[in-house]
Amino acid sequence: MKNVGARKNILKISSDLRKTVLSVGNEQHCPPGHVLFQEDAESAGVFYVRKGKVLMGVRGMRQLDRVFGAGSLLGLPATFTGHPYSLTAITVASSAVVHVPREEFLQLMRERPDLCREATEILGREVTFIQSALSKRRRQMAEAS
Secondary structure: OOEOOOOOOEOOOOHHHHHHHHHHHHEEEEEOOEEEEEOOOOOOEEEEEEOOOOEEEOOOHHOOEEEEEEEEEEEEHHHHHOOOOOOOEOOOOOEEEEEOHHHHHHHHHHHHHHHHHHHHHHHHHHHHHHHHHHHHHHHHHHHHH
């Protein structure tokens, strides 16, 4: 499992987006092992990690697991597309997480083009990570057959 540090945190958001997410979202305190969302589950919106750490990964691909810390915004691809989540997100430490439901987040993106542009850049980085993980998973499944 790789820990994604501050320099490598592809999901880290700006202070402006953070303030906005905090103002519209609902904070929840989660113990280690709490599932924020699961692979193939319907999109419920985005999750901002205010404190703690969250592991994101693809089922059966532990070598692709990544841990994201405070400042990370999780669940963007499913939130933007309306498709199910491609990854599972589980807290690995006691965490404070702010949930913004999908429709509220999309409305925010419509009202704030500057924040939408930032979220789109983060989305691009996350989609690249997901595609890499799923591609590797398909190759391994094909080799096992």
